[in-house]
Amino acid sequence: MDGREYSLIEKRLKYHRVMIMAKDLYWADSYVTKLKKADEAIRLIRGGQRVFIGSVCGEPQHLVRALVENAGRLNGVEIVRMLSAESAPLSAIANKTKDASLNIRNIYLGATISESLAHNRRFITPMNMSDVPMLFKSRKMPINVALIQVSPPDDFGWMSLGVSVDVTMAAAQSADYVIAQINNKMPRVMGHSFIHVNDVDSIVEYNEDLLVIGEQPRSDVASQIGKNISRLIEDGSTLQVGLDAASQATVQALINKNDLGLHSQYLTQDVMHLYSKGVINNRRKGFNDGKLVASAAVGTENLYEFLHDNPGIEFYPSDYVNDPFIIGRHNRMVTMNVARRIDLTGQVTAEASAGTLFAGISGIPDFVRGARRSPGGRSIIFLPSTKSDGTESNIVPTLDNAPVVVSRGDVHWVATEYGIANLFGKSIQERVMAMITIAHPDFRDELLSSAKEQGMIGKERGLGEAVRAVYP
Template sequence: MTGQNKLNWQQLLKSGDRIFLGSHAAAPTALVNDLINNAKQLNDIEIVQVAILGDNNWAEPQHQQLFKVNAFYISGYKVRQAVAEGRADYTPCFMSGIPALFSDGILPLDAALIMVSPADEHGYHSLGVSVDVVSGAVKAAKKVIAQVNPAMPVTYGQAFIHRDQIDAFYYAEQALPEVIPPPLDAVTERIGQYVSLLVEDGATIQVGVGKISDAVLRYLSNHKDLGVHSELITDGIMDLIKKGVINNRKKTFHQGKTVTSFCIGSKALYDFVHANPHFGFYPSEYINSPTNIARNDKMIAINSAIEVDLTGQIVSDSIGRLFYSGIGGQVDFSRGASMSNGGKPIIALPSTAKNGTVSRIVPVISEGAGVVTSRGHVHYVVTEFGVASLRGKSIRERSLELIRVAHPKFREQLLEQVRAHYWVPHFQLHTPMEVPELGSVGFKKLDIDGEEFDLRPLNPSDERRLQEFFYSHTKETLQLRYSAIPTQMSREKSCTLVGVDQSKDLALCIVKQKGSAVQIQAVGRYYLLNNNTGCEVAFVTREKHQGKGMAKLLLSEMINIAQLRGLTSMSAFVRAENRAMLSVFQKAGFSRLPSDDPTEVTLQLRLPIPKQKEL
């Protein structure tokens, strides 16, 4: 071994070698610069790397005779430009699978250039903030060349390498590159809010880097007993640990400990993980193993994408033919979360790109783009317009769910595209719509007899659920609701009932939702009358919940929305023997009107005339 800072690179490397560079915030930049300055006759060295923070100057054109970069994950302008210009390569691979490329001899390593902490009294250096695939590279490389950096934190887990495993040392202090979270915009905040609604207390989470992850973590600050099993931890994770939100008490794998493979963030984060026994840093093949991920109950995997097509295919490493990033851990964690008991794989992204001119929800993926995460992996897609639930949904239902969370200005165009390909029937007339009067998240949580329900708009994707709701009714319920006993709820009829123009008429429902399993419990709707100043109201409740106040809640919400929309009256027609329904209307202030039909009661509610806005 050599210990001086004057390395003989001609002895350590030869032309044509393949070398690995330490990753993320642990790239041995001073060591690589020394190699560049003293390469002499060395040529055609292949660098394999994942994402690296910092300059990545070895990918610049002036070094192309010395180096050729082969990136498993494209990060930074210089590497991205080199790949686009053909001076560098991109090799797609799951993060969990990269170490095996080294150990199996598919990409054998002649050397691994890494960064470590100074050795402890037992001769062990720590890989610090990046164990990830560095650990696998160290095990597989013929030579290990280490930059010893006093600024590298000491981390625990499987993060140590003994000095006897290192062939050459280069001593250079180097501040770790910091990533400071940018300010959050309104769109990102709303996405974070929606994602947080999918995270239960006691869940274990995985997040990535970027504004969306930062927003999600911010909106988890009121949760309880969260755990972390994530390839990456950031300042947002640190903040939730300090607040006591993340305590890992309810984890079912590595209980009591935050486990990860690398961290990037501020110096405060690097100081926080230093010699902190509550963190375990493990190799990517361990942390990203879908089997290990699935050992966490309620595993929530939160990742992002560049675009999503209407079948649920996820594009996240390329913009058309331009390779932009990499597969990373998205598939590992999506698969692991989908296998977890109560787990949820989530893709979160803004609905548009290029200042709102391009929809990220697309009928088909862009030419040249590739699918990273399949349509079978993802359970939820979240934009600033809501949550699309995809698990167990048909192509038709997926299309309508994803159109619902697309930007409103693109929804009609998307519906036309899927209608043209018969993914939705010709009688599906309206795009999904919000009911803004329900509040900022578009639905309301209800507690009825100790059970949780959601009150939300009926959506076009509810067509089959509405059929199931209809066929669940007894003859008595059908007689009271329809004054007859209809025997069929056809697909076309059901589609018409859920495909409502919610800006005019109104269709609300109360649903029982557990993950992706949804069952309609009650439906309330009103139809505008000819003069558009009044409406006719009707609702029906599943038998097992009748008498629990669902009709009252729906009616109260409809009255409120009718008032906000400037209607002046609401009418209802109820069979005379339906005393329970009559009571609901009368308690809400409806008055009986004279009727020539003794079997039916006519009711009306006068709404206050809306005040004229002052000029």
Template structure:
């Protein structure tokens, strides 16, 4: 790398005093400032000091930027006649100014900004950027801020660069020759770092657990902004052969790279490379990407191009939102009419991912606001809220309470799915509001409090003797369509063995009363589910109900005909017996017809001790919980 002295000798015409450089800025100029952690702090502060010393040097300049993490000294009220901000994305440092009318916000997809500059629909008169020291060939790197910065540099009349030895040299399209820069100021200082907002560890773990159930080995992933997303990435560390094609490279993603879960070996584009457009994180992360050939930065109109995103098989976009309504509309940019962040690149990735072969998107959010006083799942978006994701955009929504699969679901189904992953405190309110809006059945039942609190701890994955992976989980109030489909898939014989009669018709009222809306403290319905192409399919159902005034429960198991003799019944009954014992039950009773030898075989295989009683042509098998291994009597 060239030293400061060598730079002066080789390019003396580009090195001047700050007064000489900033003296060339004219009234009305548009000044671009590099993005996020790539902001040239020394240049910005020096510019402001120059204006403070020369208040009439220029007026009405417009500051163009994407994400300001610095102190933004140009926003000082006393400099109002000199500077006005125009942001393509809103950070906490500019939020108040935008919402008070003291700064401007341009809502636009970040992928469209480079063309604004190149077509001069938005002119850039001066670009303030930060680069690494030039190498012996005269090439500097834009480092952690490529995004829209390169387009600004190539479009600007004047480019002023702060050379900072702390800026990493990042592979990809980050390199500029010194000849492309008009003025150089060498000043080393620590780069801005971006500590993501803190998230409660337990909440992050739960959300991460559900996200990991959706993400598959070999997926190419994109992770958006925010503390929840950054924290939940850790849950993917056990995955294999993941790829990364993203806008933002965060600390969480870099830790995932270090874990070995990401090798980019299955990507269709840029195989073997982690592709991003800019980086915001810690010094450790910046050191990791420095001269790392596995990291490739590209301009934001490439990384965020939906056609490029869609070219990746199994593309999975994971982003967050501020709130989502019961119809599936989500806002990630405003809280009501209050601007909060921006359009950004989320929409590109969420839509590009679903265009990809076997692609999908996941919207992640904490179920409540940080103070817990309001639900992020709401009956309708607040008035004035920007709709970032429409009703047709989303595949999955994840909170710490579970997964709602929205793609291809009608309004009633998606409303019920979203209610099940809302905070239990707000579920009764959401049920009533959904009824008022005719989104769900007018007689939709719900059990508040402990009786209706979903026992997520009973969820488990099992692999049957035929190597079929199944999810065993308690029924949810949103499962009515699944159970209805399951019931009508059963043969008359299977229905007769389960109900002792051929009861084909199962109306909504009976379905929700007996199988869907249950008192978890007195009964349990466990579903055996196969996950196919992002859709849940019920292939078995086990149920127990407490018998009055006893510590015994009646148990039943039924398996879909085309999945019988595969070990699913064994896994369900085993899980149900274990659940019953953990609840302190003394006995479970299984009622069967004399010719139902399959249940006898299940019980024998489980090694359960039981007592046999006959009554009106029905056999009652009474299984003791005292000894789960023993001889039958």
């Protein structure tokens, strides 16, 4: 390369550096030109477009309300979102207009047994959480407009997606047009949670309370399950925790553990409490040491305040947090997820509930598989042995028409209030006997008879003393 060619390249590089600096220096001017009212921004959506809405507690409620108000002029718009409680009647509009105005695509892997979910079963797109970002970024499902909620920009024009990085980051990065609601109440969360003012197209300033869930009522059954599971968790373990009351009861049962870490889809109130007491310190994770790592948060205003500018917390998108290979790099990774029902061979179905804003199910298989890759890792599936009224067993001969969320080959540890069963490496007959011994005593004879009828165990088999056992 001669001096003239080098000089030309140097001039071009200098020009690009100047342009980049100018872009960063004048983001504030760009901010002003992008300011719009919600109605004005939403009116830019055209018929036939696909619109993504930010997830769970990060939902831009003000923008969604404006979308609903404009639904009458829209035709063939598809709403894409992770399944969550609706702050505005999107599904009702879709049902009323027979999908002509709005059509809904709820990404969700779980069962739809309950009436609230079964009513809109046709809207479900079953996917693993870790695969969703690739769906958007590869343009296999192009996003035309992304509605997101962010914190106010810092001095350099960076805004945080706050409590909902998960799949929202991928949607914002791949969308043709991004409308951002800037909310002073959105915490600024560290990690890979930031989007620049220059990378959004319309800005709507509107402050409102974020969606929250309070303390869920915990039963004696949930507390006993938590005590049983706590025996499987060693000091120095890294945890993934579900959103349900039983998961949080398990977290509470870990108060006497030491040097725990967290790598989880969601960060919750009870995790915050264990962190504040030093039980969780992330020192022995073996990967991302010293950091609470998650992709979203669900809780109260106290939790969101805890997240704000906290250098000990990092949020990443779901294709990182839910990647089984990333999960497997942690020491003693223990995943704890609740099932709706489990059959006698170990097949699991799980279902979201209103108490968790219908979140927290689609990532279960990712963490189950990731824990198996971890040195000393354990995957634990747990459930109460019966429905809340005690009339039906949650351990059943077969799942019938319920979807399998975790296959029996992936299930290792199963816990109820009556004990723990390890299914790894066991035959069908051994699995059946193990599952019956942790079922509710009132249903063990019935389960044994069904298993014999279906040829899952020998007809000469009996439970003996195990039929009356209560363990521990």
